Amino acid sequence: MALTLTLMDAAGGDRRALTDFLTANLWPFHVRQRLSGAQVTVDIDTGRWGDDRTEAFWIDDDERGRVGLLRLDDLADPTAVVDLRLADPWRGQGLGAGALALAVDRVFRTREGVARLEGQTREDNAPMRRAFDKAGWVREAWYRDGWPVDGAEPLASVAYGVLRRDWASGSTTPVPCGPETPRSGEPRRADGGELIAAAWTAEELLLTPAVRRDPDELRRLLADDFTEIGRSGRRWTRDDIIVALAAETTSARPPIIEERDSRLLGPETVLPTYLLRADDRISRRSSVWQGDPRPRCVFHQGTAVPD
Numbered sequence: 243m244a245l246t247l248t249l250m251d252a253a254g255g256d257r258r259a260l261t262d263f264l265t266a267n268l269w270p271f272h273v274r275q276r277l278s279g280a281q282v283t284v285d286i287d288t289g290r291w292g293d294d295r296t297e298a299f300w301i302d303d304d305e306r307g308r309v310g311l312l313r314l315d316d317l318a319d320p321t322a323v324v325d326l327r328l329a330d331p332w333r334g335q336g337l338g339a340g341a342l343a344l345a346v347d348r349v350f351r352t353r354e355g356v357a358r359l360e361g362q363t364r365e366d367n368a369p370m371r372r373a374f375d376k377a378g379w380v381r382e383a384w385y386r387d388g389w390p391v392d393g394a395e396p397l398a399s400v401a402y403g404v405l406r407r408d409w410a411s412g413s414t415t416p417v418p419c420g421p422e423t424p425r426s427g428e429p430r431r432a433d434g435g436e437l438i439a440a441a442w443t444a445e446e447l448l449l450t451p452a453v454r455r456d457p458d459e460l461r462r463l464l465a466d467d468f469t470e471i472g473r474s475g476r477r478w479t480r481d482d483i484i485v486a487l488a489a490e491t492t493s494a495r496p497p498i499i500e501e502r503d504s505r506l507l508g509p510e511t512v513l514p515t516y517l518l519r520a521d522d523r524i525s526r527r528s529s530v531w532q533g534d535p536r537p538r539c540v541f542h543q544g545t546a547v548p549d
């Protein structure tokens with residue numbers, strides 16, 4: 243089995259085939275379960291099956307032939323949306339996950355502005371939910387009563403998404419729970435991204451000549467029990483470092499930070515690591531920053547990189 247996508251010309255040469263496809267099949271989990279020819283005509287003429295922000299494709303299988311269609315919508319926005327429909331005879335054969343993988347590839351390869359692709363399905367559409375799971379999409383939301391059902395109580399709409407950055411790196415990022423909303427009067431807690439950004443700002447300050455010469459500024463940035471293991475292997479306390487930096491001669495060229503990496507070690511603890519080029523010396527550096535909103539460095543290590 244090998245699936246491919248063929249771009250559809252819904253308002254032109256594919257009008258009849260699309261109308262036949264949509265009216266001949268039943269769509270038990272869609273809001274409109276049975277479509278008439280007149281409805282499809284209106285949909286095509288209003289751009290639902292193709293315009294500057296929507297693309298529709300036939301899904302072809304090398305053994306089975308034309309098995310379904312795929313609609314990609316909101317392609318001009320950072321979040322694009324997918325709709326997948328297999329023809330009745332081809333359901334139940336596990337083709338859905340492969341079709342979703344093609345959708346992801348198509349969107350991220352051709353639409354630079356799209357950061358995420360999203361799809362929603364009714365809570366009881368088990369095949370579609372399983373197809374999302376198998377294709378590596380992440381369940382992001384459960385919209386209660388979000389899916390109208392004709393003549394019955396509404397059901398939940400379940401949202402799945404895949405990120406461009408996950409697609410590019412071949413990883414799957416879980417949905418973060420996020421910090422609790424602070425009660426009034428309570429200070430707001432920074433999220434991981436903010437903690438990391440604050441740690442890097444402070445780390446770069448520590449490399450600035452004016453800051454290195456200023457004991458008050460250093461006391462603000464370095465924790466009372468700060469320790470450092472220097473390039474030579476010597477162990478320094480905060481007071482040792484303040485004295486040593488006061489005597490440091492300023493280099494003509496600012497140091498260069500490369501190979502930045504950051505890890506969250508805890509709710510208020512960040513570990514930035516990097517390669518530092520200062521004059522002709524190269525070293526690998528790591529620091530542990532603790533605290534929110536004003537992080538302080540509790541530990542720093544520098545290891546010389548041999549020439």
Ligand SMILES: CC(C)(COP(=O)(O)OP(=O)(O)OC[C@H]1O[C@@H](n2cnc3c(N)ncnc32)[C@H](O)[C@@H]1OP(=O)(O)O)[C@@H](O)C(=O)NCCC(=O)NCCS
Nearest residue numbers: 271326327328333334335336337338362363368369370372
């Ligand atoms: C939704 C759709 C694309 C899924 O396609 P599919 O890959 O053929 O789906 P399958 O029936 O093969 O089921 C996929 C998986 O769900 C599982 N599944 C199916 N029905 C299930 C059920 N009732 N409970 C639990 N799992 C179920 C299957 O076992 C299969 O898992 P597996 O591959 O691990 O065995 C297809 O059914 C379709 O086009 N339906 C009509 C249109 C539609 O509903 N589109 C979604 C709009 S949001």
